[in-house]
Amino acid sequence: MNSENSTDLYRLFASHICESKFTVVLTGAGISTESGIPDFRSPNGVWATNRQVYFDEFLSDPEARYEYWRQKSVSHREFADSIPNVGHRTIVKWQKQGLVERVITQNIDGLHQQAGSEDVIEIHGTARRVACLSCGWNEDAEVMVQRFLANDACPKCDECGGITKHATISFGQQLNETVMQDTIDTLRKAELVIALGTSLVVEPAASIPWINNSARRKVAIVNREETGKDHLADIVINGELGVTLTEIDKHVEHAMMAD
Ligand SMILES: [Zn+2]
Incomplete structure (x- = not known):
């Protein structure tokens, strides 16, 4: 990816965020590895x-x-x-700006809450x-x-x-029904789902961006490696989360100032 192309991608990503009226962020282990937590x-x-x-x-x-x-x-x-990193903090910033409604995470480390995200759905x-x-x-x-x-x-x-x-949730243990219902209800309104640091291979996370899908819905993915669902997404960026989200945020700031 050359720098001109990546700038276009960041700008497009930012415009999806600014246009969506209800954005849900889904996170996996990749956001926590940048806080030094090994991917299990x-x-x-x-x-x-x-x-x-x-x-x-x-x-x-x-x-x-x-x-x-x-x-x-x-x-x-x-x-x-461990402590939250720039990825967690950027999500909190977007929540405070009204750009992100809700965080759904596969992680069990509580770092989103520590960064300041409230009402996080912890599916595991x-x-x-x-x-x-x-x-x-x-x-x-x-x-x-x-x-x-x-x-x-x-x-x-x-x-x-x-x-x-x-x-x-341990191996062989049922997912919490209330939590999964909350997930499904939240996604009913989602116009944009941003999947961050998840390989989108393990269920239920792999399907979450498309639960209660609508024609309006866009799916955006940032992950260090390719994911199992890249072909279904509207925009995919392969890169380190902290760096990528920081770049996207610059374009979000720019777009908001232009409004
Ligand atoms: Zn007891």
């Missing part, structure tokens, strides 16, 4: 170097439960110590909280991870003594 699907990621604990095992087998907590206490540090839940599977009691993940490390045992619910787990 990558060759060095959590899934490649640890055995995957499935939800039914977690429920039935105390050893699997311990292994889950051991892994979580390691990965917890990776995001607990959040690793910032730990919840009781029986009564719904929940607590800050930091507190519970410290408790696991101090006692070298899976922490139990303070209220009912039940099994606790990070408030994320």
Whole structure:
């Protein structure tokens, strides 16, 4: 991509943002890698170097439960110590300017909220909280991870003594119905869906930009690599997210000043 072509793409991207009356941003692991959080699907990621604990095992087998907590206490540090990057901050800026309505994320790291995004839809839940599977009691993940490390045992619910787990969707665990309904309802109004840092391979994220599709809807993709759905998008930019969003934002600013 030469610089003249990329400038045209940034400008076109910005004009889609300015013209849309309801824009939804969908984010994947790629936005968090720029905050130093490894993509768990990558060759060095959590899934490649640890055995995957499935939800039914977690429920039935105390050893699997311990292994889950051991892994979580390691990965917890990776995001607990990380901070939002320019990608997260640009989305917040666009939300404040009324250019983005809602963020839907596959990420469990809570960095959008930390950057200032409100009402984020977390389709895979959040690793910032730990919840009781029986009564719904929940607590800050930091507190519970410290408790696991101090006692070298899976922490139990303070209220009912039940099994606790990070408030994320595990392998083999059903997606949260309320969250998915919220996603579907949100997309009903979407005129523009911007997919950022997601390979658009894993469901349900891969289909989200086209849920409740309409003739007006445009889909824009920014990702470091090609995605599985590039051929269905109206505009695709392959590049680093922080740099690309910063460039697009310059054109957004320019377009807004011209209005
Ligand atoms: Zn409980």
